[in-house]
Amino acid sequence: GELGKLPVHGAVVRTRPGRPQAELANSNYRCSNVWPVSAVDLAALPGGSVPAGPVLVVDDTYDSGWTLTVVAHRLREAGADAVLPFVLARA
Secondary structure (H helix, E strand, O other): OOOOOOOOOOOEEEOOOOOOHHHOOOHHHHHHHHHHHEEEOHHHOHHHOOOOOEEEEEEEEEOOOHHHHHHHHHHHHOOOOEEEEEEEEEO
16 A cells, blocks of 8 residues: 555454365355455544545455455445455465
8 A cells, every 4th residue: 555655444354264265165165254254344444434436455365256256345335436456466
């Protein structure tokens, strides 16, 4: 965020531990593993809401795509206009 002069907020949180995605056999299990553990903490955002405009989500690795899919869904539910994923490495 500092490099791109973007505000950084730790608003996407894990609500409980989940298993590593690589341990799960198929897409159904991977989605079910991620779906209940990701949430948006609006208190971590200025003014308690998602700012107007697109939200950039940075993830360290991409494997099945379910983590980014669920996080994007949660951010859209919380009021994000658009979610732009950025991944550092493909697993």
